[in-house]
Amino acid sequence: MVIPAGRIARVRVPATSANLGSGFDCMGLALDWYDELEAEATDGGLVFELSGEGAEQVPRDERHLVLASLVDGLADLGDGVAGLVLRAHNTIPHSRGLGSSAAAIVAGLALAWGLARPDRRLDLGWVDRLSSQAEGHPDNATAAVHGGAVLAWMPDDLDAAPVVEVVELTPASGLRAIALVPTFEVLTSGARKVLPDDVPRLDAVRQATRSALLVHALTTDPARLLEATDDLLHQPYRAEMMRPSADLVAALRAVGVAAVISGAGPTVLALGTPDQLALAEGVSQDGFVAHPVALGCGVELLEVRGSQG
Numbered sequence: 001m002v003i004p005a006g007r008i009a010r011v012r013v014p015a016t017s018a019n020l021g022s023g024f025d026c027m028g029l030a031l032d033w034y035d036e037l038e039a040e041a042t043d044g045g046l047v048f049e050l051s052g053e054g055a056e057q058v059p060r061d062e063r064h065l066v067l068a069s070l071v072d073g074l075a076d077l078g079d080g081v082a083g084l085v086l087r088a089h090n091t092i093p094h095s096r097g098l099g100s101s102a103a104a105i106v107a108g109l110a111l112a113w114g115l116a117r118p119d120r121r122l123d124l125g126w127v128d129r130l131s132s133q134a135e136g137h138p139d140n141a142t143a144a145v146h147g148g149a150v151l152a153w154m155p156d157d158l159d160a161a162p163v164v165e166v167v168e169l170t171p172a173s174g175l176r177a178i179a180l181v182p183t184f185e186v187l188t189s190g191a192r193k194v195l196p197d198d199v200p201r202l203d204a205v206r207q208a209t210r211s212a213l214l215v216h217a218l219t220t221d222p223a224r225l226l227e228a229t230d231d232l233l234h235q236p237y238r239a240e241m242m243r244p245s246a247d248l249v250a251a252l253r254a255v256g257v258a259a260v261i262s263g264a265g266p267t268v269l270a271l272g273t274p275d276q277l278a279l280a281e282g283v284s285q286d287g288f289v290a291h292p293v294a295l296g297c298g299v300e301l302l303e304v305r306g307s308q309g
């Protein structure tokens with residue numbers, strides 16, 4: 001069906017931090033840091049009303065990530081639009097490892113759902129599946145969908161029906177983060193290319209131990225976060241692409257702060273209770289802007305209105 005002109009959907013979607021050190025491609029946190037977007041179905045044409053982060057850089061055509069995801073979502077639901085106005089105020093910085101692309105994809109899908117299914121609650125499983133497929137890894141996408149802390153994976157059998165498994169974790173009370181955001185950018189696609197196909201068995205064993213401990217540390221015992229966030233699978237291979245970030249992670253960890261590269265970088269995420277995070281105050285953070293953040297909520301379809309929406 002063609003969505004009637006005048007129907008408007010509005011959504012809010014969080015920034016996310018994937019990996020958390022040892023949880024490469026499977027652990028993610030939603031942050032209390034959001035983009036808000038609105039889509040209005042029209043009789044024809046494409047209009048972008050964009051402000052904030054990346055507004056001057058993103059393509060204003062079919063390649064716009066939110067629009068592309070919205071169109072894919074509508075097609076999956078068997079619907080379409082004759083035209084569209086897309087309004088976005090972005091606060092999540094792009095290409096810094098804070099899940100801006102996952103947020104854009106999840107937002108596009110939630111907008112599609114709001115336009116096409118105005119009377120039905122957003123199907124989070126549907127958003128998980130399409131957004132994780134589009135991203136190619138489920139860690140930030142599912143964190144942006146569910147909020148809080150998640151453990152997520154996709155089946156290894158690529159011929160199997162596409163599904164995403166998500167476990168919503170209950171974070172230990174008082175868990176906070178500081179996102180230390182540099183001015184330089186790293187594209188996630190580039191940062192994935194430098195990863196080796198195989199790793200030594202001892203590294204794999206250590207990583208398995210750390211990632212198992214990570215679930216325990218996040219949910220039960222934040223005192224274990226420093227050991228649990230130790231990583232051998234991605235950060236060492238990416239360090240040269242983001243030397244200032246790698247050096248800041250090392251300096252923070254040396255004073256006992258559980259610091260990691262957020263997603264594919266170059267933002268540094270320090271994770272812990274307020275007492276643990278206070279240790280970061282003695283470490284020079286030159287070249288980085290500190291954003292203290294609590295954990296955030298998942299995507300919200302805030303409103304659908306117009307044309308019997």
Ligand SMILES: Nc1ncnc2c1ncn2[C@@H]1O[C@H](COP(=O)(O)OP(=O)(O)O)[C@@H](O)[C@H]1O
Binds near residue numbers: 088186
């Ligand atoms: N809100 C948005 N609107 C349009 N495009 C976006 C938006 N957010 C991210 N993108 C696209 O995604 C790219 C960044 O993706 P990526 O390299 O995966 O970094 P990140 O770690 O921020 O997700 C941007 O260069 C831009 O093309």
Ligand SMILES: N[C@@H](CCOP(=O)(O)O)C(=O)O
Binds near residue numbers: 016025101139192262
């Ligand atoms: N597991 C992915 C996470 C990418 O996160 P982003 O926020 O940088 O898009 C990876 O490490 O490649």
